[in-house]
Amino acid sequence: MTGQERKPVGRPRSARADEAIIDAVLELLATGNTADALSMEAVAATAGVGKATIYRRWPNKEALIVDAVISMKGPVPAVRGRSVRDDLVALLTRVGLHTDGRATRIIACLLPELQRNAAMHGCYQAIIEPRREVMREVLRRGVGTGELRADLDIELALALLSGPMITQNVLRWNPKLAAGGLAERVVDAVLQGIACRTGPAEASS
Amino acid sequence: MTGQERKPVGRPRSARADEAIIDAVLELLATGNTADALSMEAVAATAGVGKATIYRRWPNKEALIVDAVISMKGPVPAVRGRSVRDDLVALLTRVGLHTDGRATRIIACLLPELQRNAAMHGCYQAIIEPRREVMREVLRRGVGTGELRADLDIELALALLSGPMITQNVLRWNPKLAAGGLAERVVDAVLQGIACRTGPAEASS
Amino acid sequence: MTGQERKPVGRPRSARADEAIIDAVLELLATGNTADALSMEAVAATAGVGKATIYRRWPNKEALIVDAVISMKGPVPAVRGRSVRDDLVALLTRVGLHTDGRATRIIACLLPELQRNAAMHGCYQAIIEPRREVMREVLRRGVGTGELRADLDIELALALLSGPMITQNVLRWNPKLAAGGLAERVVDAVLQGIACRTGPAEASS
């Protein structure tokens, strides 16, 4: 009565083909320039696979790229929970998904596509949002423990912390900012603020 | 007296064609989805111009897009110089180049190329860097007047301020953050910090 | 057992496309004015075929036209062998490849290329030369049977017979010469000569 899943008949799909295709996509994304510069024919040739084998699994180029990117996601980072500052530094340090440079390069070339292309939101949901949720958790805990202001806008804080890291680490925005230790400096600055504590504070009110 | 430039011979290039082409590119960029989804043939057709007329002016699609985007740049915003906070709010409010929505939409679809594509760096140089320089100036002035900490890392502060605005205003990162008044909130939070002033010890008691 | 030919892999080429393309070329050649007035895009559109499908089969326009023309060739005409005169008349009558008027029109617009264009010599080899060989055979037989002079230069005779027919029937040289029955009159005149039999001395008396 269930009968919803047809028993597969004939030759089963090759797992090796799946891997080869995803690998080829990631390789070409890392090598190439843009997302649309990636051609399905190149993917098929690199993977040693027929084009139909790709289209049997993914409906179009976008869906394939989304899946390829999602396949890169590592485990959601855990935090030690000792202090809010340490946890935030730990999380921001891993904004570039892996230590793997290839992943960073790939995500960089897809970030803006993320907004235009509805299909790409799959990437966002699968990879980025979970990590943001962990950070929200840490921030809420900080408010609870009194490490952070009681009236803190969690989403604003999220933007303050992740914004600089994304523009800097992923988009490589400012070459003058050394990448090393950036997470620490950002966290500290956001925690303490940049205004002068002792000086003419009234000027900024 | 300089006489270095060759006197132009033959029929001069039509200024109307220039305009029509740039207009067509901007229109199609705003309408379309991606930068490479823009086709030169569509540009020619929309502009009512032969393809050769485009290729006579720009060597390829990228160069054309770069020039079209640069053509959108308004004047570099001036600051009133009353207080650092006011100036920063004013600058960040205009991160989305114009109030013009089209420009924002276009720049959003081009940000990916900006990093990957060497040719696109022309946009960066022409549009973004001048605005960043204005902000550096304001920050340096703030250090001088004592409104900002004496040991402030200017580039870091730049990243703290512009990072959230870019990810939020241009990439439309977080739908939960209302765009209105964001600049003000970001500036205030970065100036004051998000940590609890009274210290964690008190908070935990 | 020869096994020299590689077994074909992948989807085989469509025979319908071949036909449609050749048909389109012949139609456009008959309709149009010149060989180069024929545009590949028109061929593709008329045949309902992508341009790539044409270029997959022929490297360029010339090769395509050559094959299209060759495809028109009917069977090499047979001769009855009763008398040399009858056979020659029969052969010359069919100089315009078919009774088909289209073929004649097409071949007429291609004769120029035939000499200049090395690629076009394929047409010559495939169509014209076999027919000339049949005529040579008839002439040699005539020498054997004594119907033709023993010292006859076969190639010269070939030129005497085919030359007028080509210039007249194919190039439409002289509107004053009725095309009907021309083959007969040419053969008779070439066989008998146009000089006065009784000699110039008598004629002048």
Added chain:
Amino acid sequence: MTGQERKPVGRPRSARADEAIIDAVLELLATGNTADALSMEAVAATAGVGKATIYRRWPNKEALIVDAVISMKGPVPAVRGRSVRDDLVALLTRVGLHTDGRATRIIACLLPELQRNAAMHGCYQAIIEPRREVMREVLRRGVGTGELRADLDIELALALLSGPMITQNVLRWNPKLAAGGLAERVVDAVLQGIACRTGPAEASS
């Protein structure tokens, strides 16, 4: 009252430009492959002339080519009038307009255009027809003197004589036929016929 010709005002047209253009056309026709392979831009560049200067004189490419070809025509050959045979040989020897090889090469690449292209008939009228008329004259004289049959069809005879020469000398039809002395052999064969005088003549009746 006549006033048909407006007195020319302004700068008169340059005769040097005319020459240079015609020269360039002939040169490119002789060098190139086909009539349409000749590009107006190449003509202008070769002649060192602006394109407008060409189009001011000729309405299109065809008209220009026609005039260029006509400009090659030498004087209509005169005949000595001694014997019909000698005159015919003399005329046929000069079928290739000049001894100039370039002219022959050019006319060869234009001959078939002659039929398709209405505009090209100007060439025919200006160059070929006068020569044919001379030959008709000779043939009529031969009939009068009794050198040729009294019932000779002049147009047929014209075809018999010029046909082989055109196909052979201009279209380079048959490489086995030595070009040298061909005119003589053709004339003799056409005068005497190729049938056996003494043999089974009845076979050809």
Added chain:
DNA sequence: CGTTAATCGAGACGGTACGTCCTGTCTTCGG
């Protein structure tokens, strides 16, 4: 001797076609 007006070279203009490449679908084999 200056005005006038057509011509000159140069080359940009809107188009059309070229031959190449890629997309997403299809059609054949052999496994």
Added chain:
DNA sequence: CCGAAGACAGGACGTACCGTCTCGATTAACG
């Protein structure tokens, strides 16, 4: 039924000419 191989219709690429058009600069004859 899946797999590779590759053909299919369609469409964009960047180039080359077409025949027309605009430039500033010549170059004569007219006034």
